[in-house]
């Protein structure tokens with residue numbers, strides 16, 4: 001079955017030049033094809049929410065966009081400078097790593113500086129500013145492994161921020177966060193977009209998706225809808241996508 005919702009719905013976000021254009025993308029893991037011929041535009045200087053049931057391919061799509069997963073075929077055209085910053089799901093990052101919060105965020109500078117190189121004064125200022133924006137400056141010397149799940153999540157987002165990329169990819173950034181931390185992240189993402197950053201986040205948080213400029217709706221590795229949240233996230237569409245196959 002191929003259903004597609006609201007394909008012909010130009011929105012303010014989609015009228016802009018896409019930051020990333022995905023064309024007929026196929027990707028997956030050895031012996032497990034996941035994404036099946038995805039074509040979509042990621043609008044520049046806007047937030048795009050990737051939504052869909054568990055296993056629909058959101059993380060896989062982010063992995064391809066982040067360059068950590070090679071597509072089987074298709075094209076991903078990026079209209080920007082430098083590599084994206086990728087913040088994986090919290091569970092994908094070892095909790096027992098012997099790193100402080102500051103060291104974790106400093107790793108965000110490695111792309112420019114190289115691993116374990118001495119950071120410049122500007123690098124250190126960037127790291128401090130990222131921790132400040134996530135409200136974790138007071139945790140800077142704490143070990144990552146001794147933080148709560150939400151605090152660790154914020155440290156990982158700060159690491160992504162410290163990369164100063166104009167394309168920020170986040171895999172379920174607000175999962176496990178309390179409402180205040182969630183609001184803080186939503187406000188932060190809004191500020192980043194105002195600064196010209198393109199944000200893509202996979203999320204199960206419908207409130208976050210409704211706050212995005214654009215949504216891509218996935219099911220079983222197929223893109224079944226794209227457009228503004230107002231047009232796409234209707235009760236009937238959501239019911240169809242989340243109904244058991």
Ligand SMILES: Nc1ncnc2c1ncn2[C@@H]1O[C@H](COP(=O)(O)OP(=O)(O)OP(=O)(O)O)[C@@H](O)[C@H]1O
Pocket residue numbers: 029030032034052053054055056057058059060061202
């Ligand atoms: N490393 C892997 N090796 C093999 N298969 C994988 C791997 N990672 C994910 N998959 C499979 O790929 C499919 C898509 O998974 P993916 O993580 O992209 O979905 P998702 O939409 O992000 O799910 P969730 O909402 O649960 O995070 C699933 O069937 C999953 O089992």
